[in-house]
Amino acid sequence: MATLAEVARHAGVSASTVSYVLSGKRSISEGTRDRVERSIQELGYHPNAGARALASSRSHIVALMVPLRTDMYVPVMMEIAIAVATTARQYGHDVLLLTGEEGPAAVRRVVGSGLADAMIVMDVELEDERVPLLRDSVHPSVLIGLPSDPSGLTCVDLDFTATGELCGDHLADLGHRDIAVIGEAPAVYQRHTGFAERTMEGLRRRARERDLRLIHRPCDGSYESTAGVLSRIFEERPRTSALVVQNESSVGPLLSLLQQQGRAVPEDVSVIAICPDQVAEQASVRLTSVAIPAQDMGRRAVELVIGKLEGRDPHPLTLLPPQLTVRGSTGPAPTV
Incomplete structure (x- = not known):
């Protein structure tokens, strides 16, 4: 596995420049950044998660709260979860999957431990007990679902x-x-x-x-x-x-x-x-x-939470319009 020093030699820059490209702590010229990123890709360099977190004060992990209840249709939930995980990797983030029915306790655990930079929350109830904690948290969050009062939150869902x-x-x-x-x-x-x-x-x-x-x-x-x-x-x-x-x-x-x-x-x-x-x-x-646009919801949730991590202020509410496909199971009402 390639090291940071090898990436620096390959790109013709110092090791500190590679670190700055990875952490974003300093402004690096576009040409130098492109050279370093090409070297990272060509050499297959993967920064150590612990070192990366120390360097950037971030874990590059997104927590996904997806309670796997017996009364829910799990395949849809997991399709959303897979879409979240694959999209997060495209942005250089890993996903911490929280499947227990812990409610607010799970939010407190993630916030208190610093395990994750942000949270994506599923299985949202109208009066969800997690919502007040998410509103007050310094960690960005996105809900896949819509509570009764979405003010102060960022939500994505099918309408x-x-x-x-x-x-x-x-x-x-x-x-x-x-x-x-x-x-x-x-x-x-x-x-x-x-x-x-x-x-x-x-x-x-x-x-x-x-x-x-x-x-x-x-x-x-x-x-x-x-x-x-x-x-x-x-x-x-x-x-x-x-x-x-x-x-x-x-x-x-x-x-x-x-x-x-x-x-x-x-x-x-x-x-x-x-x-x-x-x-x-x-x-x-x-x-x-x-x-049910499961993949679209998962992808959009990640894009929204990454935008918040990068300092952008996304639209608070994204409702995906429903699409009806007529097949063979509906027809005119029978005559009496």
């Missing part, structure tokens, strides 16, 4: 309120009036998790505006739970002609149950899902869906 509205509009335009939502696990709503609450806010708004009859039933995603929820929906609202699914684990069981009951999709029941494209495309019926 889930607009997502709910888009689903409602699509089904209303097709003539559906009785719509049921198969939602996330009950604990997700008990925590008032932002994405789930905001989706329902958008759907309820469209229900009021377009005279839709809407019911919402949480579901833990298992076959048994999905069967129970579906049975309850049709018992309470026999004329239900469309289902909005915001629970990736329920997609497979739901389509199987509808087939067993002799309900054709979309002739008898339309189904629209809020899920990754892969889930929608690989279902037994290709689902009309609003995609």
